[in-house]
Amino acid sequence: MSHDRSAQRVRVFTEPHCLDHRAPRGYPECPDRLVGVMSHLTARGWPITEVGVAREVAEAAVAAVHDPAYVERFRRAAERGDALLDSADNPLSEGTWEAAWAAVSATLAAAEHAVSDGGAYSFAAVRPPGHHAEKALAMGFCFFNNVAVAAQHLRGQGAERVAIFDFDVHHGNGTQHLFEERADVFYASTHQFPFYPGTGAAGETGRGQGAGATLNVPLPAGTGDEEYAAAFAERILPALAAFRPDVLLLSAGFDAWRGDPLGGMAVSEEGFASWGRQLGALADQVAQGRLLAVLEGGYDLANLPSLVDSFLGGLLSPDPN
Numbered sequence: 001m002s003h004d005r006s007a008q009r010v011r012v013f014t015e016p017h018c019l020d021h022r023a024p025r026g027y028p029e030c031p032d033r034l035v036g037v038m039s040h041l042t043a044r045g046w047p048i049t050e051v052g053v054a055r056e057v058a059e060a061a062v063a064a065v066h067d068p069a070y071v072e073r074f075r076r077a078a079e080r081g082d083a084l085l086d087s088a089d090n091p092l093s094e095g096t097w098e099a100a101w102a103a104v105s106a107t108l109a110a111a112e113h114a115v116s117d118g119g120a121y122s123f124a125a126v127r128p129p130g131h132h133a134e135k136a137l138a139m140g141f142c143f144f145n146n147v148a149v150a151a152q153h154l155r156g157q158g159a160e161r162v163a164i165f166d167f168d169v170h171h172g173n174g175t176q177h178l179f180e181e182r183a184d185v186f187y188a189s190t191h192q193f194p195f196y197p198g199t200g201a202a203g204e205t206g207r208g209q210g211a212g213a214t215l216n217v218p219l220p221a222g223t224g225d226e227e228y229a230a231a232f233a234e235r236i237l238p239a240l241a242a243f244r245p246d247v248l249l250l251s252a253g254f255d256a257w258r259g260d261p262l263g264g265m266a267v268s269e270e271g272f273a274s275w276g277r278q279l280g281a282l283a284d285q286v287a288q289g290r291l292l293a294v295l296e297g298g299y300d301l302a303n304l305p306s307l308v309d310s311f312l313g314g315l316l317s318p319d320p321n
């Protein structure tokens with residue numbers, strides 16, 4: 001092992017059924033993404049739990065975020081064998097329904113670990129991803145909004161203030177919309193802009209009771225490590241610290257990597273390690289060491305595993321600044 005993980009401060013959570021959602025050939029959000037990540041993290045010695053929370057727990061948590069009529073519409077569409085749900089980006093296969101539940105279940109197990117005694121860092125290695133999923137709409141490869149379901153679940157488990165930072169290259173429209181009128185869940189995002197899904201302009205800062213509890217830092221195509229570092233130092237980290245969350249959640253997409261086939265940014269592998277160091281330090285400083293990172297995008301099959309490994313390595317070497 002190249003670094004000391006004896007403290008086991010990071011634990012990886014997954015669920016085998018996450019692999020059962022199979023899009024047609026050519027879709028970038030494919031099972032091999034997660035196969036590659038898990039085989040690399042296993043080889044690198046990270047502690048792994050392959051069991052999620054009970055289905056009833058996941059069902060109650062999803063019902064607290066998504067419209068029950070949407071969940072039923074998804075179930076029926078999957079059962080009928082419909083080709084897709086709501087969007088051409090959301091093809092359905094035989095295992096899609098179970099995979100979406102598996103992703104939620106593993107994310108919730110990871111969330112509960114993050115807030116266990118003493119605080120811990122959890123990584124939910126799951127698919128399908130979640131941050132584009134709206135209350136009643138599938139979008140952008142996402143069916144259930146895993147990170148939003150975890151945020152709401154933690155609110156019901158004693159966390160009074162939850163912060164979500166989304167560093168996927170795409171804006172997390174679903175997560176923002178689910179919480180934009182609330183003061184108890186802060187949502188911050190860095191993302192390529194203008195870009196899919198079109199939301200996330202700097203002027204979107206929350207509404208009603210949630211005014212000021214949404215922070216968007218849109219960045220132009222081509223943004224690399226230096227400009228991202230400035231956005232972290234000047235905007236994202238101070239805002240997250242000022243919110244004083246009881247737990248820090250991350251929508252961890254790796255599609256801002258410079259070689260990603262979908263994204264147009266220029267972040268290096270060392271960039272992700274640096275983000276890990278800074279976000280681990282932030283969780284220690286303001287959130288009692290409680291951190292949950294949930295996999296979102298990242299589509300370069302050859303490099304996604306090492307990007308995730310570098311990010312997790314960064315979490316374990318916190319670098320305050």
Ligand code: Q9C
Binds near residue numbers: 168170196253296
């Ligand atoms: N149909 C995530 O990274 N591209 N989702 C749509 C127009 C959708 C990305 C192009 C990209 C979704 C989780």
Ligand code: ZN
Binds near residue numbers: 297
């Ligand atoms: Zn993305």
